[in-house]
Amino acid sequence: MEKPNITKETTETLLETKFLKVFDLQYAPGKHYFDATRRSKENLVALQSEELCKTMLPDAVTCIVVLQEADKEAKLLLTYEFRYPTGQFLLSPPAGLIDPQDKQTEQPLLETAAREIQEETGLTIEEHDSMHVVNPCLFSSTGMTDESNALVCAVLHPEDLSHLTQAGAVGSECFDGFVLLSKAEAQEILRQGRDAHGMFYSVYTWAALLYFVSDLWEQ
CATH class of the missing domain: 3.90.79.10 (Nucleoside Triphosphate Pyrophosphohydrolase)
Known part of the structure; x- marks a missing residue:
């Protein structure tokens, strides 16, 4: 099965505080999945390549x-x-x-x-x-x-x-x-x-x- 396409352009910031952020991972037109995270938008796991995900440091x-x-x-x-x-x-x-x-x-x-x-x-x-x-x-x-x-x-x-x-x-x-x-x-x-x-x-x-x-x- 083909993976849903999650990109920086279709990822929307819903909440951003010092300790927690919530992003809307729009993986298809009109389709939304929400991610609560400590990470900045640039460092979201969902936006990393498969190779980078395999070598990432944990939180x-x-x-x-x-x-x-x-x-x-x-x-x-x-x-x-x-x-x-x-x-x-x-x-x-x-x-x-x-x-x-x-x-x-x-x-x-x-x-x-x-x-x-x-x-x-x-x-x-x-x-x-x-x-x-x-x-x-x-x-x-x-x-x-x-x-x-x-x-x-x-x-x-x-x-x-x-x-x-x-x-x-x-x-x-x-x-x-x-x-x-x-x-x-x-x-x-x-x-x-x-x-x-x-x-x-x-x-x-x-x-x-x-x-x-x-x-x-x-x-």
């Missing part, structure tokens, strides 16, 4: 943080972060937007991940720790937005957890503590589809849980 990075203390069972580190559209504290991995300066580095995804982990947990990446990209770009909800996240796994070996803190929260970020999950506890949350308080969680939390319990972080 943000979600971090799968595994803590491996000496002689202890590995734990998945998650947080409770207030998510404004739901009005609830949701079980969440550390995550954040890629800053312009990150894009200038050799490894923008790892650079962003290291910064977000430090800001949201107080932990820094040391020489004996490891980081790797799990997935370079995942679209969040392609029926509504072109927003995307990379997944980065960080395996940290802290001597203790005394440095865990959420004092580095910036802007609208609002946290309510950490959760350290064993493999069995993570499996139970996956089975239930809810956290320990009975609340739902995001697809990126689901991805972090699944990656952890499948032991892929060790490979």
Whole structure:
């Protein structure tokens, strides 16, 4: 099937604010599809070529943080972060937007991940720790937005957890503590589809849980 023809000339700006924009992607005469995005019109995914789309940087990075203390069972580190559209504290991995300066580095995804982990947990990446990209770009909800996240796994070996803190929260970020999950506890949350308080969680939390319990972080 031939792809609908979306061009800059037929894309209309409906809303433009500092943090969010809405565009009308007129893909045929009289046919409209709406895109809520963080991106400028010039950087919309819908207007990129197929080759550019395959090599694009995502908007943000979600971090799968595994803590491996000496002689202890590995734990998945998650947080409770207030998510404004739901009005609830949701079980969440550390995550954040890629800053312009990150894009200038050799490894923008790892650079962003290291910064977000430090800001949201107080932990820094040391020489004996490891980081790797799990997935370079995942679209969040392609029926509504072109927003995307990379997944980065960080395996940290802290001597203790005394440095865990959420004092580095910036802007609208609002946290309510950490959760350290064993493999069995993570499996139970996956089975239930809810956290320990009975609340739902995001697809990126689901991805972090699944990656952890499948032991892929060790490979």
